[in-house]
Amino acid sequence: MNVKKVISFGKIKTDLTKHASASSSSTVEGFGTFSKQISPNNYTDINEINPEDEEETRSLQEVMGMTSFGKKAKCFDVQEMLDNITKTVRTSKSVHSVPALVEQNHKLENASGAKEDKTKTNDNEPSSLVPLNTNPLNPSICKQTNNSDDDDDEDEDGNDSDDSEDRQDTSTNKIPCSHEVEMHHGSKAVIAIAADPSGARLASGSVDYDVCFWDFAGMDTSLKSFRTLQPCENHPIKCLQYSTTGDVILVVSGAAQAKVLDRDGFEKCETVKGDQYITDMARTKGHTAALNSGCWHPYTKEEYMTCSQDSTCRIWILYKPRAHKNLIKCRAQNGVKTIPTTCAYSREGSVVACGCADGSIQMWDHRKNFVNTSLLLRGAHKPCSEISSLSFSYLGNLLASRGCDDTLKLWDLRSFKSPIFTANDLFSRYDTTDCMFSPDDSMVITGESLRKGQSSGRVLFFNTKTFDLVNEICVTNSHVIKTLWHPKLNQIFVSCGNGVVKTYYDPKKSLRGAKLCVVKSHHKQKHIEIMSTQQIITPHALPLFRQDRPKSVRKQMEKDRLDPVKSHRPDLPITSGQGGRVASSGGTLSSYVIRNLGLSKRIEDDQDPREAILKYAKDAAENPYWISPAYQKTQPKTIFQSENEDDGPSSSKKQKT
Structure with a gap:
């Protein structure tokens, strides 16, 4: 006997003996089911297609003429694509590259024709072929086809030479040097210049202890600085x-x-000065010798660094100048002290680099303690010749160093053992001659001092990839010390040994900066013109015909200053007095009021006030004017209380009248 097994929970029950399909279709009492019912149309059976069936289907479509229905392979117009490719080729390329392009077009046509024939003959085969990626807007196809052909080696060499010439032309066109502006700092060498990040102001420092501030928006064609000061007294400005x-x-x-x-x-x-009698520089709070260079951290706006002749490099915080934050000691190969002549941060601020007097370049990791160097290269420049500048590229992989050994070297920080390129015979007279990268890292810029027998100092531009001399600018008949290529303004500032600061710009490529002040006209001050006439001296002439002697403007101004009417002199204060009063006329407020009431008689402040009042007592009794007429109607007769000495003290009650 089969007994049905039923599990019930309240009004919800199920039968375990029924099939799942039957249970899903059966009615459920109570609240129904908790799970979502699966519709039978959610899945389809996948039937495997055999190659024989697919071939039979294709043959049937060909017989019935239905091959053109459905999806169709894309057709490419090769001639139109080649025309688009030729349009994207640069117009600056020489005519020699045109025959190579024509041959390349014929090859592309032949290759595309062969591929089309192949696709037509292989219609019966499965469509597993993928069309070529012939994008007409992608000129890299031409380069790939040129590299794949082995017969056009000579044409490729010619194209490479043309490309190198084009690169030189484009790099030359990047330099904004079509126009120049000359600003005069003084008569001595300008060995330090700086521009703010926005490009609104420029600062220049010289060996004559002056720092000049230039505001491009406020200057006119006179190109005068709006402020000149000596912040460090009798010390030359180095950086x-x-x-x-x-x-x-x-x-x-x-x-x-x-x-x-x-x-x-x-x-x-101002940073604190250290104790010069302490030999251990770590125990002093500041530098004890003259400074050489300094720079700001690229991201931390309160942090800056200085290096000094005391063989240390110190990191400071702006609002804590009483002691340094970190100390770096520069050591030579034998362990003795060496002087850091220049210092720099990397572009991301993670590396601190110093160029030392022994010709070495030493770097420390800013995220660790400054005990051991992260990169060290001895003999980067000649020993006993100062390294005047270190500059990191904007990408951070390259480093340029300028030394007083008349060399400019380019280093790769990934293989920091030998320089990539070296430029020799670059005379440098000042120990602050610098070098820097262009904003796109395509060139390295440095200045050259004036040799004996030369006529002008130069600014040199070297290509970073080949280190060829791309361009040079003859600046002036003096030394070129500092160069600064501002990335936002796209203008080049150059400081010279004769006290001149030059600005090079391009009206189309440069922005603001010197372009703002060259368009403003200079307003001259109006000068007083005096016509000189011939003077006839007649000492015995009558007063009517006598001529006054010409007086100078200065004497006339002094005479007018003494005139109280012309000079609008205010009333002088009262400085003297008598009788305990401020002057005889009276300086008190009461005397001033009395004088201005229009009284006929003047009151003398020196009298006794009681006597002055009693002087009018008789007149007031005979001719009453103020008080007596007011009481005539209400009190015609005055009554006074009589006191008798015999009666004793008077009572407080009033007498009856």
Whole structure:
């Protein structure tokens, strides 16, 4: 006997003996089922297609003329694509590359025709062929086909030479040097220049201890600085640099203390000077010898670094100038001290680099303690010749160094053992001659001092890939010391040994900067023109015909100044007095009021006030004017209380009248 097994929970029950399909179709009492019912149309059976069936289907479609229905392979117009490719080719290419392009077009046509025939003959086969990626807007196809052909080696060599010429032309066109502006700092060499990140202002420092501030938006064609000051007294200005925000500027001079100024030249802070009698530099809070260079951190706006003749490099915080944050000691190969002549941060601020007097380049990791170097290269430049500048590329892989051994070297930080390129015979007279990268890292710029017998100093541009001399600018008949290519303005600032700061720009490629001031006309001051006439001296002439002697303007101004009417002189204060009063006429408020009431008689302040009042007592009794007429109607007769001495003390009650 089969007993049905039923499991029930409340009003929900199920029968375990029924099939799943039957249970799904059976009615359910109570609340129904908790799970979602699966519709029978959610899945389809996948039937495998055999190659024989597919071939039979294709043959049937050909017999019935239905091959054109359905999906169709794309057809490409090769001639139109080749025309588009030729349009994208640069117009600056020479005519020699045209025959190679024509041959390449014929090859593409033949290859495309052969592939079309092949696709037509293989219609019966499965369509597993993929069309070529012949995008008409992608010129890289031409390069790939040229590289795949082995018969056109000579044409490729010619194209490569043309491309190198085009690269030189394009790199030359990138240099904004079509126009120039000359600004005069002074008569001595300008060995430091700095521009703020926005490009609104320029600062220049010289060996004559002056720092000049130039505002491009406020200057006119006279090109005069709006402020000149001596922040470090009698010390030459060696380095200037604006912070990343542009609100303050770091001033490094020949003194042992660096200063930070605001945009208007007012001092914000000054680093502390160390104790020069302590040999261990780690135990002093500041530098003890003259500074050489300094720079700001590229991202931390309060941090800056200075290096000094005391063989140390110190990192400071802007609002904590009483002690350094970190100390770096530069050591030579034998372990003794060596002097860091220049210092720099990497573009991301993770590396601190110093160029030393022994010709070595030493680097430390900013994220670790500054004990051991992360990169060290001895003999990067000649020993006993100062390294005047270190500059990191914007991408951060390259490093350029300028030395007083008349060389400019380019280094790869990934293989920091030998320089990639070296440029020799670049005379440098000043130990602040620098080098820098162009904004796109395609060129390295440096200045050359004036040799004996030469006529002008030059700014040199070297290609970073080949280190060929791309361009040179003859600046002036003096030394070229500092160069600065501003990335936002796209203008080049050059400081010279004769006190001149030159700005090179292009009206089409450059923005703001010097373009703002060259269009403003200079308004001259109006000068007073005096016509000189012939003077006839007649000492005995009558007063009517006598001529006054000509007086100078200065004497006439002095005479007018003494005239109280012409000079609008205010009333002089009362300085003298008598009788305990301020002057005889009276300086008190009451005397001033009495004088201005229009009284006929003047009151003398020197009298006794009681006597002055009693003088009018008789007149007031005979001719009453103020008080007596007011009481005539209400009190015609005055009554006074009588007191008798015999009666004793008077009572408080009033007498009856």
